[in-house]
Amino acid sequence: MNNFLKLVNFELGRFIKVYFILAGITVASQLIGMALIANDYLEMFNEEVYTNGTSIELFVEYYGEISLLNLQYSQWFNLPITFAVAVLIIYSFFIWYRDWLGKNTFIYRLLMLPTARINIYLAKASAIFLMVLGLVALQVVLLNVESSMLKWMVPANLRADLGIMESIGGLHSGGSMLAVIIPTSFIQFLIHYGVGFMVVFILFTAILFERSYRFKGIAYGVGYAIVAFVVFFAPFVVEIIFGRNYLFPTELFILEGILWIVVTGSSIWVSNYLLNKKVTV
Amino acid sequence: MKRYWKNVILPLFIVITFGVLYVHHAIAKEGLPQFELVNVSDDEGIGEDIIIYGNYVADESSVWESFRLSSDGISYSSERNFLEQFNEFFESQEMEKLREEERGFMRGKEVDPHLYSKDAEQIAYVGPSALFNDSFEFEVDVLDREIREKKSFKLDIPDSDGTDHIYVDHVQLLDDMLYVTTTNYLMEDKELHIYQISLQDETIEDRGAIAGGTIHGHFIVLNNGMGLKRQENIIVRAEYIEWNEGMHTSEVVDEEYFTYDLETGKKQVFEVPEEFAMAEESTEQEYMEEEQDTTEEVIYPTNHESVGSEELYFITFTSDGINYYPYHLQENKLLEEKEISFDENILSGLSGVYTKGDHLYFYSNAGEDGNQMKKLFKVDLVNGEIVYEGEIKLTDAPKETHVYNVEVFNVEEKR
Numbered sequence: 001m002n003n004f005l006k007l008v009n010f011e012l013g014r015f016i017k018v019y020f021i022l023a024g025i026t027v028a029s030q031l032i033g034m035a036l037i038a039n040d041y042l043e044m045f046n047e048e049v050y051t052n053g054t055s056i057e058l059f060v061e062y063y064g065e066i067s068l069l070n071l072q073y074s075q076w077f078n079l080p081i082t083f084a085v086a087v088l089i090i091y092s093f094f095i096w097y098r099d100w101l102g103k104n105t106f107i108y109r110l111l112m113l114p115t116a117r118i119n120i121y122l123a124k125a126s127a128i129f130l131m132v133l134g135l136v137a138l139q140v141v142l143l144n145v146e147s148s149m150l151k152w153m154v155p156a157n158l159r160a161d162l163g164i165m166e167s168i169g170g171l172h173s174g175g176s177m178l179a180v181i182i183p184t185s186f187i188q189f190l191i192h193y194g195v196g197f198m199v200v201f202i203l204f205t206a207i208l209f210e211r212s213y214r215f216k217g218i219a220y221g222v223g224y225a226i227v228a229f230v231v232f233f234a235p236f237v238v239e240i241i242f243g244r245n246y247l248f249p250t251e252l253f254i255l256e257g258i259l260w261i262v263v264t265g266s267s268i269w270v271s272n273y274l275l276n277k278k279v280t281v
Numbered sequence: 282m283k284r285y286w287k288n289v290i291l292p293l294f295i296v297i298t299f300g301v302l303y304v305h306h307a308i309a310k311e312g313l314p315q316f317e318l319v320n321v322s323d324d325e326g327i328g329e330d331i332i333i334y335g336n337y338v339a340d341e342s343s344v345w346e347s348f349r350l351s352s353d354g355i356s357y358s359s360e361r362n363f364l365e366q367f368n369e370f371f372e373s374q375e376m377e378k379l380r381e382e383e384r385g386f387m388r389g390k391e392v393d394p395h396l397y398s399k400d401a402e403q404i405a406y407v408g409p410s411a412l413f414n415d416s417f418e419f420e421v422d423v424l425d426r427e428i429r430e431k432k433s434f435k436l437d438i439p440d441s442d443g444t445d446h447i448y449v450d451h452v453q454l455l456d457d458m459l460y461v462t463t464t465n466y467l468m469e470d471k472e473l474h475i476y477q478i479s480l481q482d483e484t485i486e487d488r489g490a491i492a493g494g495t496i497h498g499h500f501i502v503l504n505n506g507m508g509l510k511r512q513e514n515i516i517v518r519a520e521y522i523e524w525n526e527g528m529h530t531s532e533v534v535d536e537e538y539f540t541y542d543l544e545t546g547k548k549q550v551f552e553v554p555e556e557f558a559m560a561e562e563s564t565e566q567e568y569m570e571e572e573q574d575t576t577e578e579v580i581y582p583t584n585h586e587s588v589g590s591e592e593l594y595f596i597t598f599t600s601d602g603i604n605y606y607p608y609h610l611q612e613n614k615l616l617e618e619k620e621i622s623f624d625e626n627i628l629s630g631l632s633g634v635y636t637k638g639d640h641l642y643f644y645s646n647a648g649e650d651g652n653q654m655k656k657l658f659k660v661d662l663v664n665g666e667i668v669y670e671g672e673i674k675l676t677d678a679p680k681e682t683h684v685y686n687v688e689v690f691n692v693e694e695k696r
Binding site: 005006008009012013016130131133134137140141160163164165166182184185186187189243244245246247248249250252253 | 284285287288291292294295298299302303306307339359364366367368380384388389390391409679
């Protein structure tokens with residue numbers, strides 16, 4: 001356990017500077033975005049009400065009240081999230097391949113550590129999970145800060161004060177990625193991130209196939225990933241092929257829970273085997 | 282220990298942030314306003330049996346949440362437990378009950394109530410709801426609920442040459458016969474067919490087209506709102522539409538209402554009350570004429586039909602209230618017009634009409650600032666009187682700056 005925690009700390013430390021930069025970009029972009037959007041709205045208000053003589057009621061009726069949704073539909077909000085997601089996806093590959101890079105391959109030292117090799121795999125996966133969840137948690141905090149900023153900048157009669165969940169819930173129809181990364185119920189949170197982390201385990205196993213068998217390993221890895229996805233999504237695939245829902249929604253959920261355990265467990269087991277018996281440096 | 286700060290800080294930050302977010306959300310039900318259904322006038326305790334299905338909307342409809350509201354209180358879609366949340370929120374009580382009681386029978390079937398029919402002993406299903414020319418085959422499933430015996434078979438749809446696709450509109454079980462009403466799409470035309478299926482012999486017979494028109498027309502089986510109970514007739518509104526290719530416009534050239542006796546195959550066309558037929562035409566004209574040069578709110582007539590136990594009601598909402606014309610189905614005659622007057626304020630806020638056999642519900646969302654008064658009325662069409670008036674009252678508004686509105690999708694009576 002101690003070795004595992006040391007390895008997690010080590011993996012976090014290797015990426016922490018980039019991670020802080022990602023967090024910094026997100027914070028800066030969203031706070032600047034909030035300030036600019038609120039400012040533009042107030043400028044428009046001043047122009048319409050004080051210059052053109054429009055009544056406040058008519059202005060609100062025509063332009064609507066400003067709320068967190070104005071920010072959430074803007075690129076100030078969505079671009080840093082997209083960027084952070086892209087960096088973390090790339091790093092999910094790089095977290096393995098960086099250990100094989102260079103003359104004195106670091107993986108050699110890692111594999112020689114006096115601990116179970118699966119700890120390396122689990123530590124890398126845990127580091128990815130913590131970094132993903134850390135950024136999402138930061139987003140939750142930021143939404144609260146942005147909500148407060150809006151209250152400081154815009155008078156109450158011009159704004160709609162949405163709670164965090166309310167603003168996320170209101171985005172469902174808008175197709176924003178915020179509703180995906182911050183689900184409005186805890187169970188949905190478990191489903192979204194459960195599936196996400198299963199995908200990370202499958203990806204890591206595919207990478208280990210490639211590292212173990214090199215060129216042939218690419219085919220093995222892709223094949224493993226396809227099989228894993230087919231198994232996990234089999235109930236849906238069957239329903240699509242036969243055009244009918246054999247399972248009631250609750251049964252489907254329970255079956256998917258079991259398949260999640262099977263696919264995630266298999267990925268960890270196969271990775272353990274590859275790390276112990278097949279991986280080459 | 283100092284070296285491992287990343288191991289401590291990051292998980293702590295995650296757990297605390299999400300813990301606070303979801304716990305706070307669960308406890309405070311943040312953002313969900315509380316509404317009550319308050320009886321304004323209800324001599325017979327009708328309000329106890331009403332369930333309203335709708336959404337609350339705020340911030341110009343960008344924030345919304347589905348609810349069910351009754352005299353017992355309000356329940357939001359998101360407040361259901363996790364497993365319940367997988368079920369359809371606006372599912373009719375009848376289908377919900379059927380799914381709970383007959384899980385084996387309902388497995389793998391579409392949930393469209395039009396595909397089901399039941400009597401005292403049996404439930405029947407005919408599907409799928411849409412058939413295409415690669416497989417014109419009905420799947421028939423019948424369950425005898427007393428002896429727990431299930432019968433399943435497939436039948437090729439006869440005389441389907443030249444048909445492109447078929448939609449099942451209505452299924453009716455009468456003793457040992459199943460009657461399936463379908464809209465068949467041909468190349469340029471559309472036909473309403475009745476298929477008669479013998480459960481004993483497992484055979485199918487096409488009664489032929491009982492109505493037909495161009496592909497742009499519509500056949501609406503009005504009984505569909507009456508649930509799964511036994512109905513010996515189907516009542517149809519047929520709209521015959523002509524499409525103007527050059528102008529890209531369509532025009533209703535004829536409209537007819539008829540009843541079709543499923544057992545005898547007798548079709549009877551109704552006489553449509555003139556005032557009812559005129560109401561919709563005048564709506565279009567008035568709208569075209571008045572819309573450009575008036576800023577005042579104009580109440581345009583709207584038409585509705587309801588199939589009651591003995592009568593078909595042709596209902597028109599006018600600027601004074603409701604005018605309706607009962608048509609006696611057995612005696613095949615139009616009865617005397619009935620009128621119920623309403624306050625103009627209520628009619629100007631009319632935002633939903635829900636016909637339920639011999640009853641009609643309507644929802645009005647009006648008032649001083651357009652959101653203060655949300656009223657539901659129930660009209661007894663047999664006696665021509667308002668038997669219930671209720672108000673949807675906002676009892677707890679989490680955000681003072683919000684205007685909370687209510688959209689009603691359906692009204693059901695507790696079964």
